[in-house]
Amino acid sequence: QKEVEQDPGPLSVPEGAIVSLNCTYSNSAFQYFMWYRQYSRKGPELLMYTYSSGNKEDGRFTAQVDKSSKYISLFIRDSQPSDSATYLCAMEMGSARQLTFGSGTQLTVLP
Amino acid sequence: GAVVSQHPSRVICKSGTSVKIECRSLDFQATTMFWYRQFPKQSLMLMATSNEGSKATYEQGVEKDKFLINHASLTLSTLTVTSAHPEDSSFYICSARGQGARNTIYFGEGSWLTVV
Numbered sequence: 001q002k003e004v005e006q007d008p009g010p011l012s013v014p015e016g017a018i019v020s021l022n023c024t025y026s027n028s029a030f031q032y033f034m035w036y037r038q039y040s041r042k043g044p045e046l047l048m049y050t051y052s053s054g055n056k057e058d059g060r061f062t063a064q065v066d067k068s069s070k071y072i073s074l075f076i077r078d079s080q081p082s083d084s085a086t087y088l089c090a091m092e093m094g095s096a097r098q099l100t101f102g103s104g105t106q107l108t109v110l111p
Numbered sequence: 112g113a114v115v116s117q118h119p120s121r122v123i124c125k126s127g128t129s130v131k132i133e134c135r136s137l138d139f140q141a142t143t144m145f146w147y148r149q150f151p152k153q154s155l156m157l158m159a160t161s162n163e164g165s166k167a168t169y170e171q172g173v174e175k176d177k178f179l180i181n182h183a184s185l186t187l188s189t190l191t192v193t194s195a196h197p198e199d200s201s202f203y204i205c206s207a208r209g210q211g212a213r214n215t216i217y218f219g220e221g222s223w224l225t226v227v
Contacts, residue, residue, distance in 0.1 A: 034215060043117070043204050043218040044155070088154065092216075098145055099206075099216055103154045 003027050006089055006102025015111050019076040023089035023102045026070065030091040030100070033065050035074045038086045038104070047087075048074065079109045114138060115207050117219030124195055124226055131191045132222045134205030140185035141207035145216070146178075149202045161188040195226040 006023045013019055021035075032051045036044035048063035050056045050072075056063045064073040072091075076083055089102040116135045124130045134144055142163045147155040159180050160168040167180035177199075179191040188207075192199055204221040 032215070036218070041202070041221070041223065043115075043221040046215065046217060049215045090216075098157055098160060101154050106152075 001026060002103075003100050004089065004091060004102045007105055008103050010106040010108060012108045012110060013079055015079060015081060015109055017079050017109070019074075019079050019083070019107060019109075021074040021076075021087050021089075021105050021107070023072050024070055025072075025091060025100075027093075027100075028067075028070065029093045032092045033063070033072050034090040034092075034099070035061075035063055036088040036090060037083075038088060040085075044088055081109045081111045084108045114209065115205065115217045115219040117205055117222055119222060120220055121223045122225070124224070126196055126226055127194055129191055129193045130195060130224060131189055132203055132205075132224075134188045134190070134207070134219050136186045136207045139207075139209055141188075141209075142185060144182060144188040144205055144207045146180060146188070146190050147204045147206070149204060149221075155204060158190075163188075192224065195224070197226045200224055200226045 004025045035048040037047050038044040050063050050065050053065050053067045060077045062075040086104040086106045088104045090099040092099050114137050118133045122130055144161040146158045148158050149155050157170050158173045161180045161182040163182045163185050169175045177193055182188040202221050206216045206218045208216050
């Protein structure tokens with residue numbers, strides 16, 4: 001079993017839809033949770049960074065962490081074609097460790 | 112704006128030659144940088160952890176003599192692919208941990224290597 005599981009998709013939604021992306025993890029030692037967006041042939045771009053259970057909102061993006069269920073989500077409201085990318089969840093145990101990534105979900109927002 | 116810069120973004124080299132990729136932290140010092148490799152439609156694979164002033168730590172299965180990593184300063188790490196072969200063609204990405212309020216990992220733009 002992988003430490004971090006993420007549905008690879010692909011996921012296609014119409015413009016304006018609410019997108020829900022999810023990851024589950026098995027290691028309760030993970031403390032910090034991140035979502036990255038990666039456009040084709042580009043490096044990942046940090047979208048959200050959280051370290052506690054609950055919700056964090058930034059514009060159209062909301063990150064949700066449920067440590068008791070070992071489940072994290074990223075919601076995208078009013079999705080746009082420019083949101084079409086691969087979304088990677090990532091987590092780490094502490095500042096001295098490297099990230100553990102999910103496999104990434106490929107999202108396409110259709111105009 | 113970008114806080115980690117990678118150069119070159121794209122490079123083509125002949126089989127048997129070596130190629131160097133640079134990773135710079137632009138406005139912070141990074142004692143630790145990470146090097147990843149990514150194949151099409153796959154997630155990032157950690158190759159090695161680069162530590163300033165000491166030897167890099169390589170992941171299992173990564174040849175340290177083939178992928179030379181040097182982290183000579185707090186803002187620069189380099190990855191040299193030696194005696195490159197076509198199977199080394201890939202997308203290479205570096206990352207660095209920020210400081211203070213930005214104490215998370217930021218990625219460079221990535222470097223496409225094609226070995227012909």
